[in-house]
Every structure is written in C-alpha cells, then in structure tokens.
Amino acid sequence: xxxxxxxxxxxxxxxxxxxxxxxxxxxxxxxxxVTSGAxxxxxxxxxxxxxxxxxxxxxxxxxxxxxxxxxxVALLILFVVG
Amino acid sequence: MEALGLNLPFLLVQIVNLLIVYTxxxxxxxxxxxxxxxxxxxxxxxxxxxxxxxxxxxxxxxxEAAKIKAEAQAEASQIVSDATERARSAGAxxxxxxxxxxxxxxxxxxxxxxxxxxxxxxxxxxxxxxxxIAGAQKLVGEALDEKKQHALLNDFFAGVKDGSVxxxxxxxxxxxxxxxxxxxPLTDAEQVTVKKDVLAKSGAEAxxxxxxxxxxxxxxxxxxDKVMDGSVAGKLEGLRANMR
Amino acid sequence: xxxxxPKNKVWARWVVLGAILLxxxxxxxxxxxxxxxxxxxxxxxxxxxxxxxxxxxxxxxFFMTNTFVGMIGADIAVFLIALGVYRGVKSGKMALSGVxxxxxxxxxxxxxxxxxxxxxxxxxxxxxxxxxxLLVLSANWLGLLPGVETIGLIHEGHGExxxxxxxxxxxxxxxxxxxxxxxxxxxxxxxxxAHAEETHAEEDAHHAGASVVPFFRPVxxxxxxxxxxxxxxxVMVQVVGFRALGWxxxxxxxxxxxxxxxxxxxxxxxxxxxxxxxSELSKVLSFAFRLFGNLxxxxxxxxxxxSLVPFFVPAMFYxxxxxxxxxxxxxxxxxxxxxxAQATQSHGDHDEAHA
Numbered sequence: 001x002x003x004x005x006x007x008x009x010x011x012x013x014x015x016x017x018x019x020x021x022x023x024x025x026x027x028x029x030x031x032x033x034v035t036s037g038a039x040x041x042x043x044x045x046x047x048x049x050x051x052x053x054x055x056x057x058x059x060x061x062x063x064x065x066x067x068x069x070x071x072x073v074a075l076l077i078l079f080v081v082g
Numbered sequence: 083m084e085a086l087g088l089n090l091p092f093l094l095v096q097i098v099n100l101l102i103v104y105t106x107x108x109x110x111x112x113x114x115x116x117x118x119x120x121x122x123x124x125x126x127x128x129x130x131x132x133x134x135x136x137x138x139x140x141x142x143x144x145x146e147a148a149k150i151k152a153e154a155q156a157e158a159s160q161i162v163s164d165a166t167e168r169a170r171s172a173g174a175x176x177x178x179x180x181x182x183x184x185x186x187x188x189x190x191x192x193x194x195x196x197x198x199x200x201x202x203x204x205x206x207x208x209x210x211x212x213x214x215i216a217g218a219q220k221l222v223g224e225a226l227d228e229k230k231q232h233a234l235l236n237d238f239f240a241g242v243k244d245g246s247v248x249x250x251x252x253x254x255x256x257x258x259x260x261x262x263x264x265x266x267p268l269t270d271a272e273q274v275t276v277k278k279d280v281l282a283k284s285g286a287e288a289x290x291x292x293x294x295x296x297x298x299x300x301x302x303x304x305x306x307d308k309v310m311d312g313s314v315a316g317k318l319e320g321l322r323a324n325m326r
Numbered sequence: 327x328x329x330x331x332p333k334n335k336v337w338a339r340w341v342v343l344g345a346i347l348l349x350x351x352x353x354x355x356x357x358x359x360x361x362x363x364x365x366x367x368x369x370x371x372x373x374x375x376x377x378x379x380x381x382x383x384x385x386x387x388f389f390m391t392n393t394f395v396g397m398i399g400a401d402i403a404v405f406l407i408a409l410g411v412y413r414g415v416k417s418g419k420m421a422l423s424g425v426x427x428x429x430x431x432x433x434x435x436x437x438x439x440x441x442x443x444x445x446x447x448x449x450x451x452x453x454x455x456x457x458x459x460l461l462v463l464s465a466n467w468l469g470l471l472p473g474v475e476t477i478g479l480i481h482e483g484h485g486e487x488x489x490x491x492x493x494x495x496x497x498x499x500x501x502x503x504x505x506x507x508x509x510x511x512x513x514x515x516x517x518x519x520a521h522a523e524e525t526h527a528e529e530d531a532h533h534a535g536a537s538v539v540p541f542f543r544p545v546x547x548x549x550x551x552x553x554x555x556x557x558x559x560x561v562m563v564q565v566v567g568f569r570a571l572g573w574x575x576x577x578x579x580x581x582x583x584x585x586x587x588x589x590x591x592x593x594x595x596x597x598x599x600x601x602x603x604x605s606e607l608s609k610v611l612s613f614a615f616r617l618f619g620n621l622x623x624x625x626x627x628x629x630x631x632x633s634l635v636p637f638f639v640p641a642m643f644y645x646x647x648x649x650x651x652x653x654x655x656x657x658x659x660x661x662x663x664x665x666x667a668q669a670t671q672s673h674g675d676h677d678e679a680h681a
Contacts, residue, residue: 086372086373086549087372087373087374087548087549087550088373088549088550088553089388089550091388092374092388092391092394092548092550093550093553093554095388095394095397095550096397096550096551096553096554096555097554097557097558099397099401099554100457100461100554100555100558101558102401103401103404103457103460103461104453104454104457106404106405106408107404107408107453107456107457107460107461108453108456108457110408110409110411110412111407111408111411111412111429111433111456111460112433112452112453112456112457114411114412114415114416115411115415115429115430115433115434116437116452117415118415118430119433119434119437122421
C-alpha cells in the first residue's frame with residue numbers, strides 16, 4: 001500500500017476519534033465516585049433513598065456530559081470534518 | 083450537520099410528532115391513570131378511615147361493656163351489702179327485742195318471785211311471832227300482854243322502837259343513798275318510819291330496802307361508806323366475842 | 327402450581343440448550359457437521375438510511391428514512407399503550423392488567439418520584455415526564471425485536487458482500503447477501519440472535535458488492551429524534567419556569583440584583599447568570615447526545631458481538647440493551663423533570679447564600 005493523502009486523512013481521523021474518547025475516563029471515574037457516595041448515603045440513611053437517588057442521577061448526568069462532549073467530538077471528527 | 087444526519091424538515095417532523103404524542107399521552111394516559119391513582123388512594127384512605135372508625139367503635143363498645151359490667155357488679159355488690167346489712171340489723175333488732183322481752187319476762191318473773199317470797203316471809207313472820215310468844219309463855223310462865231309481846235317482837239325484827247330506828251339513836255351519818263337490810267320484809271308502816279328516820283338522820287335522798295334472813299333480826303343500815311350494824315346476828319357475835 | 331414451576335424451568339432449559347446447539351451448528355464447523363456460516367459485519371451508518379430517492383411530501387431534502395419508519399413504529403406503540411390504558415381505566419377496574427398494568431405501575435412510580443421532587447407543580451411537569459419516558463422506552467425496545475436492522479432493501483454497488491437469490495414470493499425476489507471471501511461459506515445477513523434472516527430485494531443487478539438498507543431502525547439512533555426531544559424538553563423547562571416565577575425567572579440568566587450594592591459578588595452573580603444561559607444550551611447537547619450515544623453504541627455493540635460470536639453471547643448483550651434502553655428512557659424523563667422542578671424554584675435563596 002503506498003502513501004496517499006486520503007489514507008493519511010483516514011488514519012488521522014481514526015486516531016483522533018480514538019484519542020477524543022480518552023476523555024470518557026474522567027466521566028467513568030466521576031460516575032463511579034458519585035454512585036459510591038450515593039450508595040453509602042443510602043446505606044446510612046435508607047429513608048432518604050428517593051432524594052439521594054434523584055440527586056445521584058442528576059450528578060451522573062453532569063458527569064456523563066463530559067463523556068458526551070467527547071463522543072460529539074469523536075463523531076464530528078469521524079463523520080463531519082474533512 | 084448533514085453527515086450527522088441532522089436535517090431541518092425531519093427535526094420539525096420529530097418535534098411535531100413529539101407534541102402529538104405528548105397530547106395523546108397527557109390526555110389518554112396521564113389523565114385517566116392519575117385519576118385512577120387518586121381514586122385508588124382515596125379508596126385506600128377511605129378503607130383505612132373505615133377501619134379506624136370501626137376499631138374506635140369497637141373500642142367504645144368494649145369500654146361501654148366494661149362500664150356496664152362494672153356498674154352491674156357495683157350494683158350487685160351494693161344489693162348484697164344492703165341485704166346483708168338489713169339482715170344484720172333485722173337480726174339485731176329481733177335479738178334486741180327478744181333480749182328485751184326476755185329481760186322483761188325475767189324481771190317480771192323475778193318480781194313475782196320476790197313478791198311471793200316476801201309474801202311467804204311475811205306470813206311466816208306472823209306464825210313465828212305467834213310460836214315465839216307461845217314458847218315464851220310456857221317458859222316464863224306468865225302470860226304476857228299480847229299486844230306488848232307483838233310490839234317487842236316487832237322491835238326485834240324491825241329494830242324500830244317508838245317510831246324511831248334503834249341503831250340510829252346516836253349515830254352520825256351522812257351520805258347520798260341509804261341501804262336498809264332486815265331479816266324479814268318490813269311492813270309498809272315500818273318502812274315509812276325507817277325511811278323517815280334515816281332520811282332525817284343521814285340527809286340521804288333515797289332509801290332502798292333489802293331482805294337478808296341471815297342477820298336474824300334488827301336492821302343493818304348502810305349510808306355512804308358507813309355501816310350501822312343493829313342486827314341480832316351482830317349482837318350475838320359481839321356477845322360471843324365478849325364471852326370468850 | 328408447585329409442580330408446574332419446575333416443569334417450566336426444565337422446559338426453558340432445553341430451549342436454551344437447543345438454541346445454543348442450533349447456533350453452534352449454523353455458525354461453526356465444529357465436529358465437521360456444522361454449516362460454518364461466516365458472520366458478517368454490517369456497515370454502520372450514522373444518519374438514518376434513505377429508503378427511497380423521492381423526497382417525501384415533495385419537501386426538499388426530506389426523504390423516507392428507516393428511522394422515520396422507526397418513529398412511526400414507536401408512535402404506534404405509544405398509541406396502543408394509550409388506548410389500552412384508556413380502555414382499561416374506562417372499564418372502571420381498580421387495577422389494570424397486562425401491558426397497561428405494567429405501564430400503570432411504571433407511571434405510579436414516576437409520579438411518586440415527581441411528587442417528591444416537584445411538589446405542587448407535579449400536575450404540570452408529570453405529563454412531560456410520562457410522555458418522554460414512554461416514547462423513548464417504546465423506541466428503544468422496538469429496536470431489540472428480531473428483524474429490525476436486518477430486513478431491508480439490497481443496496482447494490484455499495485458494500486462488499488455478494489447477493490444470492492433465495493426464491494420469490496408474489497413476484498418479489500427474496501435475496502440475501504453472502505460473505506464469499508472465505509472458501510465455501512454460506513453467509514446471511516448478520517443476525518445477532520442466531521436466526522436466519524431473509525432480505526427482500528427489488529433489484530437484481532449483479533454488481534461487485536451489495537449491502538442492506540434495513541426497513542426499520544430504532545428512532546433513538548437518529549440524532550433528529552433526540553435533538554427534537556432535547557429541544558422540546560429544554561424549551562418546556564423555560565416555559566414551566568416562566569409559569570412558576572413570571573418575568574423574574576429571567577433574573578436567573580441576567581442577574582443584576584447585587585451588581586451595584588455588592589460589586590464583587592454582584593459581578594460574580596452576573597457571570598453565573600450568563601453561565602446558566604450557556605448551561606441551558608449545553609443541556610440540549612447533552613440530552614440529545616446521551617440518548618443517541620447510548621442507543622447507537624448499543625446497536626453497534628450488538629452488530630460487533632454478533633459478527634464475532636454469532637450465538638449465545640449476543641443474548642447477554644440483548645439483556646444489557648434491554649436494561650440500557652429502560653434506564654436511558656427513565657433518565658431522560660427524570661432529568662427533564664428535575665430541571666423543570668429546579669426552574670420552578672425561586673433563586674432568592676441562592677443569592678442570599680452568596681451575599
């Protein structure tokens with residue numbers, strides 16, 4: 001296979017998309033921390049489980065938003081750019 | 083944007099579609115289900131309320147029953163105690179009535195016995211006097227004036243001479259009540275005499291008469307804490323003491 | 327009953343074992359008796375694939391796509407649920423049975439959640455929560471039906487697999503695509519649940535390669551759908567906020583309350599207000615891409631797992647997708663509900679905490 005601009009572009013796109021998704025690490029760790037805290041809180045105070053659950057899902061959503069931005073960037077790189 | 087598949091007409095179609103679905107869901111699902119949930123909640127609350135009311139009613143009934151029972155018990159015990167009390171008082175009444183009756187009967191009997199005895203003793207006294215006179219006539223050999231003899235004997239028995247009590251001739255007496263004991267019952271005249279004399283001498287208010295054959299004759303008069311022994315027995319005792 | 331239960335278990339066990347053996351027979355050359363069909367990896371398209379070249383309703387750039395069919399399918403599912411629930415409630419029963427009973431239980435749980443968070447605004451907020459949850463749930467779960475994303479039009483001249491005729495029904499040719507890159511492999515369209523799938527085709531040209539454009543694709547894997555949901559949800563959050571607080575709702579974004587009397591904190595508050603405006607926009611983005619990303623990734627995951635291990639293993643991922651589909655539906659609805667509930671609350675306390 002010889003070198004061509006198209007092949008290099010595709011290569012760059014794929015590598016870039018993969019690198020973009022590294023940001024999901026933070027979201028994963030964040031979701032884990034949020035859930036761990038929420039589960040501990042529920043274990044200590046089961047009566048407040050409903051309220052904690054709502055706030056937990058809210059926190060997970062915010063943490064997940066970071067991963068979603070990564071996904072958006074990856075999709076843009078793969079399908080839109082160039 | 084085209085590469086991501088976003089295009090305005092489809093987006094608008096989706097929005098319109100979502101609004102249609104919202105209308106359908108809000109009208110046909112959320113409304114009826116919400117109403118049903120509300121109804122069910124109300125039914126459950128109603129059931130709970132009913133159960134609570136029923137429970138309260140039952141508790142009230144139980145309380146009422148307990149109260150009625152307690153009242154009945156109190157009444158019953160009241161009746162029983164009343165009956166017992168009445169029975170007791172009736173018994174006591176009967177008993178006291180019987181006792182009183184018995185006492186009166188006894189008193190009456192005693193009085194009858196006393197009267198009979200006095201009567202007998204009175205009769206006896208006449209006979210004794212007659213026998214004594216007859217015996218004395220035989221011994222002395224001389225006939226005494228019968229009237230005089232009687233007076234002597236009377237003096238002997240009654241301890242009364244010339245209308246005054248011998249024992250009290252020179253006694254100093256004082257007291258509230260006097261008690262006069264004689265061997266044989268005194269006649270009414272004698273009693274009056276003795277009473278008058280005793281009262282005058284002692285200042286006592288009342289005089290009672292007793293009969294005691296063991297003193298043989300004369301009178302024993304007790305006023306207050308003083309005893310004047312004018313009895314024949316006392317005299318004989320004194321004589322015997324002197325002769326010894 | 328106690329005798330029935332173990333019997334059922336035994337029955338289910340034999341079915342599972344039979345399915346595994348069938349899968350092994352179809353897809354491996356194990357013991358030399360298998361058909362050894364080689365699994366294929368279908369092409370992944372981000373936008374909805376176009377089913378016909380003619381624009382729909384004569385609108386420029388608006389084509390009949392397979393996600394549009396998916397949308398109609400989800401709508402029909404929601405309408406059927408609504409009909410069932412409506413008729414069930416109208417019949418006057420205290421509790422519904424069947425699917426509508428399950429929907430009722432779900433709605434009751436959601437309503438309790440809403441009441442706990444939104445309080446007196448439940449009546450305004452809950453219909454949105456219920457609508458979004460039901461619609462997204464139907465859209466997600468419809469994508470798990472067999473035949474979805476596997477039955478479609480043969481798209482000639484675009485792809486890497488050969489076309490084979492299987493026969494015809496009523497003048498319509500039934501074809502399938504095969505992976506002939508191996509030796510004598512007979513390959514069908516990748517089927518994730520070990521079923522042989524047929525492909526209807528209307529064209530019979532013999533080109534170098536072909537691919538399948540499925541008739542039906544879950545609408546959640548189309549960004550138009552998720553963006554529409556996100557836009558409507560965020561707009562309705564603002565509407566609910568206005569209804570609750572009136573014009574003072576706008577002070578959340580343009581906060582000049584303490585701008586002059588407390589210069590430093592006032593300025594910070596003003597900056598926070600502007601950030602709130604940005605966060606409303608980012609809500610649209612995160613809403614849309616969360617649902618799209620989860621569902622699209624789920625579909626790709628099932629493709630990939632199906633092409634790697636065509637039997638038994640995809641069943642596990644089907645279970646995962648069942649779970650993810652429900653969780654994403656509830657999360658979308660619950661986030662909308664929570665944002666709405668937050669919008670109804672005055673920001674006065676917030677200011678005092680700063681001051």
